[in-house]
Amino acid sequence: MSLTLDTYRLLGRSGLRVSPLALGAATFGTEWDWGAEPDEARKLFDLYVERGGNFIDTASTYTNGSSERLLGEFARGNRQSLVLATKFSTLRRPGDPNSGGNHRKAMFASVEASLRRLNTDYLDLLYLHVWDAMTPVEEFLRAMDDLVRQGKVLYAGICNVPAWQVSRMQTIADLRGWSPLVALQTEYNLAERSGERDLFPMAREMGLGVAAFSPLAGGLLTGKYTRADLTAPKPDTDTDSTRKEFNLANGALTERTLALADVVKDIAAEQGTTPGRIALAWPLQNPDVTAPIIGARTPAQLEDNLGALEIEFTPAQCARLEQASAISLGFPHDFLAGERGRTMNSGDLMIEPRR
Template sequence: MSLTLDTYRLLGRSGLRVSPLALGAATFGTEWGWGAERDEARKLFDRYVESGGNFIDTAVTYTNGSSERLLGEFARAHRESLVLATKYSTQRRPDDPNSGGSHRKNLFASVEASLRQLNTDYIDLLYLHMWDFTTPVEEVLRGMDDLVRQGKILYVAISNAPAWQASRMQAIADLRGWSPLVALQIEYSLIQRAGERDLIPMAREMGLGVVPFSPMGGGVLTGKYSRDDLTATATATSTGSGESTRKSVNQTMGSVTERNLAIADTVREVATELGRTPAQVALAWTLHNPDVTAPIIGARTPAQLDDNLGALDVEFTASQLSRLDGTSSVDLGYPHAFLAGDFARTLTQGALRIQARG
């Protein structure tokens, strides 16, 4: 069944209704060397909202604050109908040890900075952006709950954190009557499926909607890389073109590998069969996962955005899904692989046949 941006989904165990594709505003601004200038970013925003989209993602430090400032300007006339999500914990000032991290001081200061930059009275959804391994979970949860009670944020969420910490936080929030987490933002794509081991099952059990970022693997799944890039030296700098700078980042981070290029080849083959683009196929694959609420699209041009939106009505055959899953599957590791195997099943169930929930 094809989707549209105004075929809304509930976010986690909340009643909040969001579009099935979120617009990523990390491309708003050129401070990082590869984003969209103001006028181009405005076109992206308008195209998304006019198509029925209501879920927009940013962070307090994206493009050094330009992302939130531009989004706040664009959203002014639509504020009540939009779900604006932002994040805190990344460092805002290099010389200030308390301008980063998950602790209460930075939480409150970051939210105030986001409110100013977004030019709004409240934030719909606030994520803890990066787990810092130093702040007690009770400090994070109580601080978030205080901000909810003050009306400065409406819902709370988490990103880039171990599954066991997120589930622990959810259990504590439930027991103490604090605001529960409603969303989990993780990197998830055909080339990054590690979340299937613990994070996504945890989200399913604990009532968190999964919001994947980088669903096209940083652009690798769009087909813009070749085997020549395996040995290429990343020479682009922040003063180079947006495309070359983004490409150099992926090369530096090790995203361009033989395995990932082989997955991209399969994506391209399926796209050719369907008469679609590789980007649409990669996005549609994440949407096919029932645990995924809304992948984040990070288009830099209106043409890229239009192409991304085309993923909403891509339909796969069983064979095509099997090929995509097979070429990108990950080892679930212990104990998941062991518990799913015949030996463990025989020990716990014997000859019984038990139908799973759902």
Template sequence: MALTLDTYRLLGRSGLRVSPLALGAATFGTEWGWGAERDEARKLFDRYTELGGNFFDTASTYTNGSSERLLGEFARGDRDKLVLATKYSTLRRPGDPNSGGTHRKSMLASVEGSLRQLNTDHIDLLYLNIWDFRTPVEEILRGLDDLVRLGKVLYVAISSAPAWQVSRMQAIADLRGWSPLIAVETEYSLIERTAERDLIPMAREMGLGVVPFSPLGGGVLTGKYRREDRDRAGSVAGETANDRKSLNVALGWVTDRNLAIADVVKEVASELGRTPAQVALAWALNAPGVTAPIIGARTPAQLEDNLGALEVDLTPSQLARLDEVSAIELGNPHATLASDHIRTVTSGDMKIEIRG
């Protein structure tokens, strides 16, 4: 059954309704060398909202602030209809030790800056962007709760953090009556499934919606990479800045394993008369626990192609092939707990049905 952008999903254990595909605004602005100019970004925004899309993802430092500024400009006419998600913790001013990090000073300053750049009086969803291993979790949670109580933020969430820290924070928030986390943003795609070990099961158990970023594996799953591209890498921060393909090679995404996965994606896409990007996104859209993968189009044509994933129905055999070629090792203790030996010594021949 085909989805549409206005077939909304609840985000985590909240009543917040969001589209099944979020539109990433990291491509709004060209400061990073590969984004969309203002007029092109406006076309992306207009087409997405025209189809009922309401969920936007940005951060205080995306494209040096242009992402938030352009998104705020475009959203001005229909602000209340939209769910604007932004993030804090990345360094806003190099050389200023408190302009980044997860602590209260960084949090408040970043939120105030985002409110100005987005030209709004509240942020719908605020993510802690990157875990810094330095700030006490009570300081983070109390700061987030204070922002909610002040009305500057409506919901809080977390990105790029260890599962054990997220679950610990959620338990503390519940016990103290502070605002709970309602979402976890994590890298997740056919070429990066390690979130299945702990993050995604934790999210499902603790009431967090999963919002995957890079569901196309940096573009590797679109089928545009070849094995000879592995020789194109330069430094991550230097000469590759204006060449997204070389940057992805430098980041280690173009490997034999990932290209083999992309080959199966292309085979399935050919069978369905679809594009590889649509197949890869459809897999992520229907993965257990996932609420809304983030798409990051730079052109209207890319956006239309990505949105076509909503209409893709993968057969059980196609899903099995995709799962098999992209399978990961569960690791300890997950592999042991899932083994036939453990099932035998704990349950024997008993049949136990889990309901609800």
């Protein structure tokens, strides 16, 4: 059964309804050399919303603030119908130590700037963008709760933080009656499945909905790369900033990811569709994922991404993707899921797990 953008899902342990694909607005603006001009960005926004999409993701520093500004312009006519998510904590002013980080001063200043750029009185969802490992968790949680009580933020989320730290935060918020975290944003795709070790089980247990960024692995799963790229000179990241050059420079292009892309291309050929749709459909159909975040620079790219909603895999195709992308969960997860761990607790008894 195919999905549509208006087949809404609940975000974590909340009543908030969001589309099964979120629109990433990091491509709104060309300050990073690979985004969309304002007119093209408007087309992306309109196409997504006209299809029933309501979940849009940005951050305070995406395209140096242009992402939020453009999104604020586009959302002016139907703000109430949209779920706007932004983030704080990345450095906003080089040289100013308090313009970044997870502390109260950085959070309040970033939120006020985001509200102005987005031309709104409130943020539907505010994420902590990157954990700084310095701010006391109580300071972050209490500051977030204050923003919620003030009505400037409706829901709290978190990104790029170890699972043990998130579970600790959620427990503290619960015990003190502070606003809970309802969303976790993390990278997840066929080439990057390490979230399955601890982040996903934690999110299930603690009531956080998962928004998966980079579902196409930065384009690695779309078939645009060949083995000739493995021996290409690595670019200088200080001067070369296109997405392809970024992937080459950070070592994401490997024999493993190329082999995985080959499997994706084969299944796309079987279904008469594009590799991008196959790669995106995989996390989209994972029950642990609330919404993959799609980022496009042109309406044609967005149309292709939306086609993933119609993909249905055969059991054999699922098995091939699983085998090609499988990772070791490591200890204790593999031990606990294995026969030895099970029989130590239950012997030969058959006990159905909690659903």
